[in-house]
Structures are given as C-alpha cells and as structure tokens.
Amino acid sequence: MILAYLLIGFLGLLFLGWALRAAGRGLIGSPYFRDMGLSVAFGYMLAVALVALLAWGYWLSRFAPPEIAPRYFFLRIAIEGLVLFALAGWLFRALGRTLGTAGSRKVFRAMPVTAAFGILVILLYAIVAIFAPLLAPYGQDQVLATANVVPGGDPALGGNPDFPLGTDQIGRDILSRLIFGAQNTVGFAFVTTCLAFLLGGTLGFLAAVLGGWLDQLLSRFVDVLMAIPSLIFALLLMAIASAWAGSERWLLTLYMVVIIAVIDSTRVYRLSRAVGQNIVVMDYIEAAKLRGEGLGYLIFKEILPNAYAPLLAEFGLRFCFVFLTIAALSFLGVGIQPPLADWGTMVRDLAAFINYAAFAPQAASPPLLAAGAIALLTVAVNFVVDWMLYSSSGLKE
Amino acid sequence: MGTVAKIIAQRLGLGILTLFIVSIVIFTAVNMLPGDFAESILGQGATPEAVAAIRRDLGLDQSPVSRYFDWLGGAVRGDFGSSFAQANFASFTGSDSGSGLTSVAQQIAPRFANTMFLASVAAIIAVPLSLTLGVLAALFRNSVFDRVVNIATLSSISSPEFFLAYVLILVFAVLNPWLPSLSNIYEGMSFPERLEKTLLPALTLTLVVTAHMMRMTRAAIINLLASPYIEMARLKGLSPMRVILRHALPNALAPIVNVVALNLAYLITGVVVVEVVFVYPGIGQLFVDSVKIRDIPVVQACCLIFAAAYILLNLTADILSILSNPRLRHPR
Numbered sequence: 001m002i003l004a005y006l007l008i009g010f011l012g013l014l015f016l017g018w019a020l021r022a023a024g025r026g027l028i029g030s031p032y033f034r035d036m037g038l039s040v041a042f043g044y045m046l047a048v049a050l051v052a053l054l055a056w057g058y059w060l061s062r063f064a065p066p067e068i069a070p071r072y073f074f075l076r077i078a079i080e081g082l083v084l085f086a087l088a089g090w091l092f093r094a095l096g097r098t099l100g101t102a103g104s105r106k107v108f109r110a111m112p113v114t115a116a117f118g119i120l121v122i123l124l125y126a127i128v129a130i131f132a133p134l135l136a137p138y139g140q141d142q143v144l145a146t147a148n149v150v151p152g153g154d155p156a157l158g159g160n161p162d163f164p165l166g167t168d169q170i171g172r173d174i175l176s177r178l179i180f181g182a183q184n185t186v187g188f189a190f191v192t193t194c195l196a197f198l199l200g201g202t203l204g205f206l207a208a209v210l211g212g213w214l215d216q217l218l219s220r221f222v223d224v225l226m227a228i229p230s231l232i233f234a235l236l237l238m239a240i241a242s243a244w245a246g247s248e249r250w251l252l253t254l255y256m257v258v259i260i261a262v263i264d265s266t267r268v269y270r271l272s273r274a275v276g277q278n279i280v281v282m283d284y285i286e287a288a289k290l291r292g293e294g295l296g297y298l299i300f301k302e303i304l305p306n307a308y309a310p311l312l313a314e315f316g317l318r319f320c321f322v323f324l325t326i327a328a329l330s331f332l333g334v335g336i337q338p339p340l341a342d343w344g345t346m347v348r349d350l351a352a353f354i355n356y357a358a359f360a361p362q363a364a365s366p367p368l369l370a371a372g373a374i375a376l377l378t379v380a381v382n383f384v385v386d387w388m389l390y391s392s393s394g395l396k397e
Numbered sequence: 398m399g400t401v402a403k404i405i406a407q408r409l410g411l412g413i414l415t416l417f418i419v420s421i422v423i424f425t426a427v428n429m430l431p432g433d434f435a436e437s438i439l440g441q442g443a444t445p446e447a448v449a450a451i452r453r454d455l456g457l458d459q460s461p462v463s464r465y466f467d468w469l470g471g472a473v474r475g476d477f478g479s480s481f482a483q484a485n486f487a488s489f490t491g492s493d494s495g496s497g498l499t500s501v502a503q504q505i506a507p508r509f510a511n512t513m514f515l516a517s518v519a520a521i522i523a524v525p526l527s528l529t530l531g532v533l534a535a536l537f538r539n540s541v542f543d544r545v546v547n548i549a550t551l552s553s554i555s556s557p558e559f560f561l562a563y564v565l566i567l568v569f570a571v572l573n574p575w576l577p578s579l580s581n582i583y584e585g586m587s588f589p590e591r592l593e594k595t596l597l598p599a600l601t602l603t604l605v606v607t608a609h610m611m612r613m614t615r616a617a618i619i620n621l622l623a624s625p626y627i628e629m630a631r632l633k634g635l636s637p638m639r640v641i642l643r644h645a646l647p648n649a650l651a652p653i654v655n656v657v658a659l660n661l662a663y664l665i666t667g668v669v670v671v672e673v674v675f676v677y678p679g680i681g682q683l684f685v686d687s688v689k690i691r692d693i694p695v696v697q698a699c700c701l702i703f704a705a706a707y708i709l710l711n712l713t714a715d716i717l718s719i720l721s722n723p724r725l726r727h728p729r
Contacts, residue, residue, distance in 0.1 A: 043537075043542060047542075074567060114548060227418075227704065227707070227711075228423075229666035229707045230666075231670075232669070232684070232704070233700075235684065235688050236423065236696060237426060240426060240427065240430055320555055324557050328559070331559050331673075347559055347560075357572055364567070364571075371560035372560065374556075374557050375557060378555035378556065378557070379551070379555045381555070382554065382555040
C-alpha cells in the first residue's frame with residue numbers, strides 16, 4: 001500500500017518535472033532548460049513537494065483543530081528552530097563583517113553561514129557553562145515541592161510559570177538542570193580533551209623527536225589500545241573503576257575523566273606523531289639541534305607552533321568525540337554521577353515522557369531538549385571544524 | 398600474485414597477534430579489580446569454607462597466568478566459562494561445583510545472532526543509500542542539493558545516537574504509530590515480524606553510518622575529477638552522469654570499499670547505545686547490563702567478541718584496499 005503511494009508520487013513528480021522542463025523550453029527557451037536533465041527537473045519538483053509538505057504541516061500545527069494540532073507541534077518547533085538558527089548565524093556573520101578589526105572582518109567575509117552559526121553556538125554554550133550558577137533559577141539537585149510540572153508554563157496544561165521547562169519526576173527544575181548540565185557535561189568533556197592532548201601530544205612529539213625504541217614501544221602500545229573499540233573499552237574500564245570507587249560517586253566521575261582521556265590520547269598521539277615527524281626533518285629543526293637547543297625548546301618553540309593548525313582542528317573533533325562518549329556513558333548509567341546534573345543522565349531519566357507526545361507534546365519535550373542540547377553543540381563544533389579543514393586544505397573543486 | 402599473497406598473509410598474522418595482545422589487555426584490566434570475586438559475591442558474613450568453595454568453583458585459586466591460558470583456550474573453542482550472576486545462585490543452593498551454572502556462551506550465542514541481524518539490516522539499507530547519495534552529491538557538487546546533503550549528513554554524524562533514536566521513535570512510533578518502539582525479539586518469530594521490530598534501531602544505525610560513507614564517497618570521486626582521463630571523457634562529450642559512473646567510480650572504489658568496511662566496524666560498536674534505547678536483546682545490551690552488575694566473565698567475553706569483530710573488519714578493509722590497488726595486483 002505504502003509502496004503504491006510512493007510509486008504514484010514518484011511518477012507524478014517525474015511527470016511534473018518533465019512538464020516544467022517542457023514549459024521552460026517552450027516559454028523561456030533559455031539554454032539552461034535545454035540542457036537540463038530529467039533527473040534535475042525531478043529534483044526541483046521533489047524539493048518543491050517537500051517544501052510544500054513542510055509548509056502544510058506548519059500550517060496544521062498553528063491552525064488545525066486542537067485534536068490534530070499537537071501531532072504537528074514538534075514539526076513546528078523544528079521548522080521555527082531551523083529558521084531561527086539560520087537567521088542567528090546570518091546576523092552574527094553580518095555583525096562580524098561590520099565590527100572588529102580588519103583581520104577579523106576578513107575572516108567573517110569568507111565564512112559560510114554554518115560556520116558563523118557554529119561559532120555563535122560555541123560562544124553561547126561557553127557563557128552558559130561559565131555563568132551557570134548565576135543563570136540557573138534553582139540548584140541542580142534542589143528538590144522542589146512540585147514534581148512532574150509540564151513544560152511551557154501554561155497552568156491550563158499542567159504547567160507553572162515559575163518552572164518554564166517544568167520539573168522532573170522527583171521535582172527538580174529542568175531548566176536549572178539543563179543549565180548546570182552545560183557546566184558539567186561540557187566542562188568535563190573540555191577537561192578530558194585537554195588532558196588527552198597533554199598526554200597524547202607530549203608523547204607523540206617525544207616519539208617524533210627521539211625516535212628509536214621509545215617510538216617503537218609507544219607506537220605498538222597505542223596500536224593495541226586502538227584495536228579495541230573505544231566505547232567498549234571505556235565501558236570495560238568503567239566497570240572496574242566503579243568497583244574501585246565503591247560508594248564514592250565523585251571518585252567514579254574522576255576515574256571516567258582519566259579513562260576517557262587515556263583512551264582518546266591514543267588518537268592524539270597518532271596525529272601529533274605524524275605531524276611531528278613531518279616537521280622534524282625540516283632544516284630549521286636541524287639548525288636548532290646544531291645550536292644545541294634542549295628537547296623542551298625543540299618541542300615547544302619549534303614543533304608546536306608549526307603543528308598548531310592540524311592540532312586545533314583535531315582538538316575540535318576530539319572534543320566532540322569525548323563529549324559524545326561522556327554523554328553515551330552517562331546515558332548508559334556509568335558516566336557522570338548524581339547529584340551532578342548532566343544531559344546524558346537527563347535523557348535516560350526523562351525518556352519515558354516521549355510516549356505522551358501524541359496528545360501532550362509539551363510534556364514529551366524535556367528528554368528531547370537534553371539530547372538536542374548535546375547534538376546542537378557537537379553539530380556546531382563540527383561545522384566550525386569542517387570550515388577550518390576546508391579553508392586550510394585549499395580544496396576547491 | 399605472489400607479493401599480494403605475502404602481504405595478505407602478513408596482515409592476517411598481524412591481526413591474529415593484535416587479537417592475542419588485546420585479549421591479554423582485557424584479561425589484565427579485569428584482574429585489576431579490587432578484592433576477591435568470591436568475597437564480593439558472598440558479602441561480609443561469608444565463612445572461609447564458602448569463600449574457598451566459590452574460589453574453587455570459579456578457578457580463582459590458580460595463578461593469573463594459568464587462568465589466562467585456561468580462559469583463552471576456552472574462548473578459542475567458544476567456551477567462555479560460566480556467568481557469575483548464575484554462579485552466585487548455584488553456590489548458595491549448595492549444588493555440586495559446575496553443575497547448575499549457565500555458560501556464558503549459552504547466554505551470548507542467541508544475542509550475538511540478534512546483533513548480527515540488526516547490523517546486517519542496517520548495512521543493507523546504509524551501503525546502497527550512501528553510495529547513491531555520494532554519487533549524486535559529487536554529480537551536483539556545490540549546488541544547493543550538495544549543500545543541503547552536506548549539512549544534513551554533518552548534523553547526523555555529530556548527533557549522539559540516542560538523540561537520533563528518540564527522534565525516530567517520536568516520529569515513527571509515537572506521533573505516527575507505524576513501527577514498534579520496543580524491539581522485543583524472541584525465538585520462532587516470523588521473518589517479516591522480526592524485520593518490523595528491527596527496523597527502527599536499524600534506521601538509527603543507518604543514519605549514523607550513512608553520513609560518513611556518503612561524505613567519503615563524494616570526496617573520493619571529487620578527488621578524481623581533476624585527472625586527465627576524466628577531462629578526456631568530458632571532452633569526448635559524455636554526460637556528467639556517465640563520466641562519474643563509468644570513469645570515476647571504478648577508480649574511486651578502493652577508498653570507498655575501505656570506508657564501507659570501517660563503518661561496518663563502527664556499526665558493531667555503535668550497536669551498544671542503540672540496543673539499550675530500543676531494549677533490543679543483542680550483545681550490546683548484555684554487555685551494558687553485565688558492566689552494571691560486574692558479571693566479569695560475560696564482560697570479558699563480550700569485550701573480546703567486540704574487539705575480534707572490530708579487528709576482523711579493519712583487517713578486511715586493509716586487505717580489500719590492497720586487492721583493489723591495481724599496481725599490486727599486476728606487478729611488473
């Protein structure tokens with residue numbers, strides 16, 4: 001049945017595409033239509049159909065009778081969110097193009113909207129994470145009198161204006177927990193990534209400069225560690241760490257940071273060793289060695305400044321990876337431990353609310369908000385890294 | 398042909414060696430657990446006789462080296478010992494050593510089959526989809542279509558699996574009740590029914606891996622478009638589609654096959670979170686549950702299986718990329 005509808009839709013769009021091309025040839029007669037393949041015409045029609053469907057869904061979400069409208073609530077949020085994000089990114093880029101020094105204006109001029117949006121989101125997250133205690137209306141583990149308040153702040157739907165995003169099953173304010181989650185989840189991920197870079201970067205550069213048996217030993221060791229899938233290895237080590245930590249939950253969080261940092265430092269080691277080896281054979285390193293400079297000078301004054309660009313891009317990607325690993329571990333229940341609020345745990349705790357989405361969409365939104373907060377940051381970082389890699393690689397075709 | 402066979406034999410040997418060392422790493426890691434299993438199972442009020450009995454049951458009174466070789470020897474034959482969760486119960490009932498225990502292999506085997514089913518459904522959807530999208534994106538590069546696909550795939554790569562999973566549940570199970578949101582799979586299920594229950598988790602995995610494969614396909618093809626023979630094909634007057642399908646794609650196959658194999662390896666590990674979200678009775682869920690209750694033999698066995706699958710697929714990627722290199726296949 002569904003297949004029949006799909007087939008009819010496909011043929012209909014194909015016909016419309018053919019008609020569009022024929023009309024374009026007859027009425028306008030520009031070479032663009034003459035050279036247009038049927039697949040391209042079909043693509044245009046498909047895009048038109050998709051936009052029309054989305055517009056129809058949006059219209060339903062606003063003006064349909066209240067029995068149907070809730071089903072389109074999330075579509076409306078998605079469309080409004082997308083438009084808002086694109087607009088914010090565009091405005092931020094426009095702002096960057098007019099303000100600031102000549103250098104920064106030039107950077108913004110060559111920037112795609114996605115990268116501008118990414119930078120804006122990263123800045124916002126950083127501000128929220130740093131000033132979380134000032135921004136959050138309640139404490140992260142403060143149990144309030146009323147549990148299960150529906151988000152939206154509308155008393156008619158079971159909301160409460162004091163808790164704009166509602167409260168969870170045991171009465172903690174979800175907005176405050178989301179804000180503190182920025183501090184905990186992002187903060188731990190950032191610390192872990194820095195630790196991984198400190199460890200992997202130092203060892204990688206050392207291996208590149210010294211070579212010989214140290215390089216062989218470290219590289220083979222890293223090869224073995226990289227042969228185990230990282231999430232699986234992290235889970236195995238967390239099982240052991242939880243036995244060591246016992247009932248000291250903050251200790252388990254600390255172990256998690258160390259474990260993930262060590263696992264991720266293997267990837268950093270690989271990259272910094274490869275980058276370092278390319279730099280070590282340069283003439284200026286030879287000159288520095290002949291000058292009698294020490295190991296520290298070679299690594300920090302000669303190699304590091306020249307390895308800056310690839311390491312920075314790698315830092316972004318590593319951060320995303322670490323952030324997602326921490327979120328996944330917390331989601332599985334062995335990551336950041338309560339009473340600290342974090343997004344992975346929130347998704348797991350609130351997941352059951354999704355089942356109310358068909359009739360009470362507001363009540364179903366908290367788990368998606370927490371998961372979306374994770375996704376938004378990683379998407380933003382990836383947009384920025386993608387742009388950095390693209391502009392530094394010089395790929396233009 | 399001799400050189401290729403030699404290289405492949407080398408890679409295989411290296412793979413087996415890696416697996417061996419990985420098994421040592423896993424075993425050592427598990428042996429870093431504090432205290433004694435027997436004491437932690439029985440709790441504080443245990444009599445020394447009971448502790449000694451459990452230690453004998455589980456073979457904990459032997460030296461680590463001999464335990465390692467026992468474990469490895471068993472693992473090679475598919476015998477991973479017996480699960481502690483059940484061992485606990487058997488010792489309290491005072492049964493003979495080793496009788497009433499469920500073996501880990503019995504626990505893992507059906508779940509492993511389920512996981513392979515899930516991963517293969519995901520692969521069957523993801524591979525053709527990502528190749529088609531990659532070719533299309535390369536064909537219409539730098540157009541609006543390319544940019545939209547680029548942004549969409551980048552977003553789906555970087556989202557956590559559980560976000561994608563819950564969005565799919567929201568759209569396809571709650572708002573439109575088309576597919577079940579829980580995958581309760583049992584034995585003797587008919588194939589269409591089983592497929593229906595597996596479809597949502599498989600779609601989630603598809604979203605995660607398609608993006609990466611599609612981007613690599615696009616990059617591999619676009620890298621080739623500057624080559625002289627592509628220029629020639631264009632000047633001959635071939636259509637852009639034909640240039641890409643007949644001239645670029647066959648030469649871009651090596652990196653594409655490589656990335657497909659790597660992503661299948663990723664599927665094996667990405668399965669953990671997805672199985673937990675959909676309560677899919679696979680090996681990933683068993684692994685997470687065993688981690689939580691510290692059922693060490695099961696954790697060890699799952700870890701080894703995951704690592705073996707991962708190494709095997711990486712090895713396959715390696716060998717395929719050697720085989721698809723024409724300079725190695727036809728040495729002068």
